Amino acid sequence: MLDPKFFDLLKEDYGISFNDKKLVERAMTHSSYDNEHRDLNIGDYERLEFLGDAVLEINISEYLFTHFPELPEGKLTRLRSDIVRTDSFARFAKQIHIDKYLQIGRGEEKQGARQRHTLLEDIFEAFNGALYLDQGNEVVEQFLTQVVYPHIASGEFSEDTDFKTHLQEKLQQAGEVDINYQVIDEEGPDHDKKFEIELVVNKKVLSKGYGYSKKHAEQMAAKRALEEL
Amino acid sequence: MLDPKFFDLLKEDYGISFNDKKLVERAMTHSSYDNEHRDLNIGDYERLEFLGDAVLEINISEYLFTHFPELPEGKLTRLRSDIVRTDSFARFAKQIHIDKYLQIGRGEEKQGARQRHTLLEDIFEAFNGALYLDQGNEVVEQFLTQVVYPHIASGEFSEDTDFKTHLQEKLQQAGEVDINYQVIDEEGPDHDKKFEIELVVNKKVLSKGYGYSKKHAEQMAAKRALEEL
Known part of the structure; x- marks a missing residue:
């Protein structure tokens, strides 16, 4: 039986309470476990994977379409395939402790x-x-806003979304500059922290950024500065 | 400028009235047309294609997941890729006269x-x-229910969804049988017709089926008969 701690974790970290607990148990169960526990009548994750694949695709696509209005189709497609690949999804799985609780x-x-x-x-x-x-x-959208989108917003998946590097290149065209990102505020509990960052260029505050992580807030500050340059 | 007849057609055949007509014009416009008419500031379909690809994927996946509860993941995936391929989508495009009105x-x-x-x-x-x-x-769901799902329900994409053939094979195991599908009712205007079919086996009515086309209604009658056998 699926460890009740996984349900506690979903509730505490993401505010999720499943109505149908059998459904999430099935999603967490490999056919080899189902075969060893026929009497429990759990089933396995495979059909849900078929659906979930498309659920992730539409949500991530809509996020990219909305948040990167300047990116052409080709770059959006490359960015999406960088996000929806095996290693990224495995990382998100570990982030919510699927590796610990799967059956x-x-x-x-x-x-x-x-x-x-x-x-x-x-x-x-x-x-x-x-x-x-x-x-x-x-x-699903709220969940992805906590688990997946911060990684995209941090510029982890593509240089097209790496605003810090863009900004640095742009500023350095005019000669040496001193670029600093300083945390000026952080709030919220550990699993839902928000950071506020000031971008300081040659000792002058250029912009501010907010984000789910320091890196995310820095990217947002750099993005804003780029828009204003 | 996009032919207003396309908007009339969307309204009459599918009950669709776009709020943002520029958006559908962009979806219908190739970059080569946009380049020749820079002053119109239309843009092209490419970013919308990126999003629409995922929109179709989730809706078709959910339809298959829900309507074929008996199909395992592997067969669902094969069926989905038969539906979302170039030739099928080109056929759906022609069905709503995109070939006539695209720019x-x-x-x-x-x-x-x-x-x-x-x-x-x-x-x-x-x-x-x-x-x-x-x-x-x-x-989108309503639109696909008129344009795409009837083709899936008619068993056009996979032998796994071809209930007529399954039924015939099953019935013939017991010897020769006389299988007839008879239209007993049709209603609605031409673009939104519904058919009612009786499945008659050895002169006995075995089941009824309803559908958007004769073939669809026949498949539904065969599906019901299979469930009852």
Whole structure:
């Protein structure tokens, strides 16, 4: 049976309470575990993965379409494929502790499947499929706003979204500059912190940025400065 | 400028009235036309195609997930890729007369781009992206229920969804049978017809089916008969 701690974690960190707990258990279960526990009648994540894959695709696409109005289609497509690939999804899966709570059979466990990126990717997709069915797309959006979008906003996936590097290159065209990012405020509990950053260029405050992480807030400050230059 | 007849057609056939007509014009415009008419400031379909691709993916995935609860993930994935490929989308594009109303430059026109399946596919995606942004996903769903889902329900894309053939095979296991599908009712205007079909096996009515086309209604009757056998 799925560890109740996973449900506590979803509630505490993301404010998510599933109506149908069997659905999220199915999303977290590999067929090898289902086969070993036929009596529990859980099923496995595979059909939910099919749905969740498309759920992630539309939400991430809409986020990129809206937040990067200046990017042409080709760059949007490259950025999307950088985000929706196995290693990124495996990382997001670990971030919400899917690796700890997923259910696999004994044989798979011995072979180290719990850390296999393709499995973590599949279950991250299945989890989002279950969330979509149980809570609707608005809750999926809120969840991704906590788990996925901060990484995109931090410029982790593409140099097109790396505003800090753009800004530095632009400022240095006019000669040596002294660029500093300073945290001036942070608020909220650990799992939902917000940072405020000041971008200081040659000892003059150029812009401010807010974000889910220091890096995110720095990118937002750099983005604003670029818009104003 | 986009032919107003296209807007009339959308209204009459699908009940769609765009709030932002510039958005659908952009979805219907190739960059070659935009380049020849810089003063009109239309833009082209490319970014909307990026979004629309994902809009179609989630809606078709949810339709398949819901309507084929018995299909495992592998078959769902194969079925989805049969539906979302270039030739199918080009066919749907023609069905709503995108080929007639899309805007391309003179050079492209001469080279026959108006009938090119990859272009028709792209614009069908862009159109759905525009519809999603302007009207929300519920209207997209209604639109696909008229334009795309009937083809899936008719079993056009996979033998897994071809209930008529399944039923025939099953019935013939017990020897020769006489299988007939008879239209017993049709209603609604031409562009929104509904058919009612009786499935008659050895002169006995086995089931009824309703659908957007005769073939769809026949498949639904066969599906019901299979469930009851």
